[in-house]
Every structure is written in C-alpha cells, then in structure tokens.
Amino acid sequence: MIEFQNVVKQFPDGFRAVNGLSLTVHDGEITVFIGPSGCGKTTSMRMVNRLLGITEGRIMVEGRDNRDYPAEELRRKIGYAIQQIGLFPHMTVLENIAVVPRMLGWEEDRIRKRVDDLLDLVGLDPDVNRDKYPRQLSGGQQQRVGVARALGADPPIMLMDEPFGAIDPITREVLQDEFLEIQKRISKTIIFVTHDIDEAIKMGDRVAILREGSLVQYDTPDTLLARPKNRFVRDFVGADRQLKRLGLLRVRELMMKDSPVVNLRQSADDAKRAIESARAMSAFVVDEDGVLRGWVDREGLRENPDSLLDAMNEGDFREIGVRQSATAREALSAMVARGFRITPVVNEKGVLVGNITLRALQELAEQGWVEGEQAS
C-alpha cells in the first residue's frame, strides 16, 4: 500500500508541482495517475521512490515513511519502467534484467532462472533473446524487456511512467492486454502514469485525475465515466464517455437468460408455445450440442406452421451471436450493424449461453448519463 499524505512538491523556482495530494494506492491494484501536462502526475510518482524529494507531507510505503529507507534500498524494492525504456545498450537482455537482483546479491543460478521466467512472462523466448543486445530488438520487444527488468527482483510495488507511450498504437494495444494478463498473475501494487484517457480506463483499477497539482477525482473507471465530479473531469474523459463506459463492461456480466430457446428436433408448435409463454417475439434455435443455429420469430411460424426448419432463419453463430467475452460496446456495435434488438450470446464453441438486448444497453448508458448530469 502506498499512501500520499498531504504531499507538496515545490521546486526551487517556486513552482508548486504537487499541492497537498492525499490518496491511497491499494495493494494489488493498478492506480492510474492522469491529467493534462503539468498536472503533477509524473512528479507525484517520482516522489514515491524519492527520485524527487518531498517538500511537505509524507508518502507511506508499506506502512513506513519512505524517507526512513535509504534511497537506494527503497528504489530496489520498487520496480521502475519508463516511456524511454532506458535499457542499457552495452548489456545483454539477461544483464539488463539482472541489474537489481545482482545488486541484491542473488546467486547467479537463481538470477538466470528468474530472467528466463520473466522473459517467458513477457512473451519473449528466453533461448532466443537472453543474450541479445537491446539494439537487436524492436521497440515493442525492448519495452517488454523494460517491463521484465522492472519486475527483476520481484518488487511488490511498480512505478510505470507512460510505459507504452512511445510505441505504435497496434503494438501498444497488444502490450496493454498482455500486461493486464500478467498483472492478473502477479498482482503488483502499481502506479501507472499516462496522459491517454483510453489507456487509463483500460489499465486502471482506479484512476486519479490530477489538475494543477491537486486531486480532482479518484474513482474506479466506471464511476469516473458514469459520474464525473465536475465539468473538468467530464471534458477530460470526453464526450463519448457513455460509449467508453460500455467498453468497460463485458457481455458476460450484462447478459440475461430470458429469451426462449428451442431445439432443432422440436416441432414448430413447440416453438410457437415457447414464444407465447415467454411473451417474446422470437426464439433462438440450437442443435443437440447447444450450439446456436439460428432463430425463429412469430412471422416465420405463421408462414410455415408445419416445419421448424422451414420457419427458422439459419445463421452461423459467429455472425448472429456475440461472444460472452466481448465488451458491451462491441455488442452494441454489432446490434446496430445487424439491426437486431436482441442478440444471442455464445461462448467460444458457439454454445448459446444467454442473450442481450438493445434496451438493456441503452438503459445502462442513460443511467450513467442522468447520474452524471445530476452530479455536475
């Protein structure tokens, strides 16, 4: 846990970069510091491992004032990754990652094993990359090594200063996704600085919005989008915040199971009864394995009252369904594109697991909108 307690940073020229910041970074969470240039986000982060001194107030790292630690010892306990990566070009990948473990006096065998594990973790083949030099790696690979190096001695805390900022957008997305996967396994306490609101919403368990050295709002991304505290936050998160918010929610969490389902072997009458008893307009059709094969509606049954196969609209589950792992934003986009009001939700094998309605998504967005308007 990292606690900022009324932290002030005043530079020798009198500029107050951070002005009474108080917040708690929770264990095992990614806390994003975000704000416009000069808001003090990087300054705040750099005071945690004392790359910058604190003018007033204090920062507690794992229950102790961070000024009680010798500076170097403190920094060796805190992983550090920066936008420019800062790999040491005269050292191999192994030597780069081994810097902190070596300073801590680890045995060479343990270091070697740790480096291999870390390279695996960040998706680089140890046998291929261990003895390469940074110049032989692409930008994305270098940043993976940068992350591995920050994790070198398995520090409980990590500071990441726009770690994916200097990487092309496609690779950046990949690295973000990979890092979230890694974080699921390692659960580090992370301060992540960025100026990109989309990255903040994607990466953060909590997001702290800073402005002119002060904390404006500190909340989960969902709350931030649904209930921005003031005009500044609303402008900062952007006009499409409702859509962004849908991007945070997984279909798995929103889907319902209220739509009727019929089996391919059942008759048209069975389908009709199912639809009527559910007071629905249509039913989904699955095969004996539960895989989605299409849907049937009242109109189809009226035209072909004798055969379910003739009455139904067949379709591949990839085209008519949405994956349960998709975001609500993707589901909305699919529904708008296909003109559906209701869409079946399937798992990876195409088995029908539920359904999601346009109305539900609209309500979700409206609810946030109304709350947000009331708050401001």
Place this chain on the structure above:
Amino acid sequence: MSAWRRFLTPAALVWLALAVLLFVLLAVRETVHDPQLREAGVKQASIVPDLWLPVFQFGGSTYLDIRGSDDLRVLTFGLTPAVVSDSPNPAAGGDQAGKPIRVTLGWFALFMVIIEGLLGLRYADRDEKLFRPLVRAAGIFLIIWSFYGHEPFWDWLLHGIFPTSPDLLYNSNTVISLAGQHLTLVVISSVLTVAIGLALGIMVTRAEFREFLPLVSDIVNSGQTVPTLAIVAIMAPIIGFGFWPAIVALILYGLLPVVRNTIVGLEGVDPAMIDAARGMGMTPSQILWQIEVPNASRIILAGVRTSVVINVGTAALGAYVGSGGFGNPIASGLNQAIQPWVLLGAFSAALLAILLDYILGRVEYVMTPKGLIIER
C-alpha cells in the same frame, strides 16, 4: 577443404604474404655503407632483422651493443638482453653465456599465420572481440620493433635515399635506443594524461562540480594553444633538464583531447538511461562506472588515441631539454646539416605514431562494449 578455408582467414593470408616477403628479402644481402657499422666489422648484412624479444631472452638484435649503449636496461624492460657481447661480430656471441636463439622474422610471420589460423578455426562463426585484435596488434608491434633494432636496415634505407651522404646512421645512439626513449616518453606521459584527463572530465560532469566545467575547459584549451616548445622551455628552469620537464609539457599538451572527449562522451549518455539506473536503485558510483563510462567509452578512447598520436609528434621536441627520443637525431641533424639523421628521426617517429594509432585502434575496439557496436 572448408577447414582450410576457415584456417586461412584474410588476416592469416596477409601474414603468409608477409612471411614470404620477409624470406625473399632475407636472401638479399646488402653492402653496409655506414662508416660506424663498417668500422665495427659489419660489412654485409641482410636487411631483414631477427625477431626482437629481449623480454624472454630470446633472439634480439645482434647489433644492439655495437656502440655500447647505456640504455640497454631501459630497452629490455629492465632485463639483461640475451646478447651482451664485446665482440662486434654476431657470430662470436654464440659461445658465450646467454646464447641467443635467433629467429628470423619470416618464421615469426609464419607463426602468426598459424595463430591467426587457429583463432579462425576456433571462432569461425563468431566475431571474436578480444584475442584476434590484440594478437594482431602484438604481432605488428614485434615486427616493427624488430626493424627498429636492426641497424643495417636503416643503413640500407638511408643509403638508398641519400646515396652520396658520408654520414648515415645517427652517431650517438642506436635506433632502437631512440625508439625506446621515445616510447617511454609517450607511454608515461600518456598514462598520466589519461589518468588526469579522465579524472578531470568525470569530475566536472558530476553535479557537485559542474560549475568548474567552463574553467577546466579553458585551462585545457589554453594548454594546447601555448606552443609546446615554449612549455618545454618554461619547464626546464623550473624542473630542470631531462625527462620530467618533457613529460609535463606532453601532459599539458595532450590533456585537451582526453578531457574534451570525456566530457562530450559522458554528457552524451542518454539521460533516460541514467534515470532508469537511478530508479532501479544504483548508487552514483555504480551509475558512473557501470552505465556512464561504458557508454561513453568509445568517445573517451577516441580522445585517448588522438592524444597519444599527438604526443608522439610533440615528444620529438623533448630533445631540446635532453629527454632523448627521435628528437635527438632531428635536432642534431638540423644543427650539423646532416639530412639522413633528420630523416631517420622523422621517419621513425612517424612510423611509431602509425604503430601506436593502430594498436590503440585495436584496444579501442576491444574495450568498446559489444552491445554498442553490434548491428541489428
């Protein structure tokens, strides 16, 4: 077949060609023209020397003692040379204690073919960055040093250029003695220059002493603007005549490239790299020696190389304060209008400068971290 191809690397082929050339030249016996050599009984000689390896009491120039040089100990790095004979006749030395093993230079070149070939076999598929450059540099040093020790070669050379001149070789010292004095001046002054220059350059790039940077810059710059001869002349009354005033002058003159390149090299290290190093918990001295110096090494070593080559030229001026070296035949030759002496000094000094530049180039290559040279 492929083993042969790997054995006969380009470098091995060059040594082979050199060996053939040396054996062919060995057969050419020249008539000696220098009156001093003739007086000592040397009438006919090959222009190709024996290998000069006094350190191992192995071979050595049989003409070394013809003028009873006082500098024998200096020349042989403190060891008594294999051949200390009162007899001017090389053959007569054979029965005495310390019987020399004479190895003609052609055999040494063949030996180098084998060494290069074995290194070629050993490191066929790798760029080997330590043995090959250093072995090559050592081989070339021994070849040239052997020529310095072979008076008939210089007799042949000077007679070829000045066929009518009655005087050829310098009358008060052997070429190898002069070379030894000159090299001693250059090596000692360069070692001190590098030590002082590195210390100054490192000091003024530290935050605590940065305010001295302009001052130190000015001083080292002015050291080079004052004519060397003037420095030598000023030093002589203060320190006295001989070796040390020349050393002081050489240090003052050679400091500029070392200090300037050290500053430029250290200032040029990517600040992000240093930030990463600090953030990882490296101490200032670890950052200096493990990060800054290795990354600046290429530029620093280039400065050292420039400084040493400049020193070879300026060391010739040491003759005016009696420090010896190739300046002696130049100064005496100018005074007494004996052109062969001037040429002997100038040519030998130039050869020494080229030799040292080559050796330092190899050293620079060896000492530059591989990660900084490597191509993608």
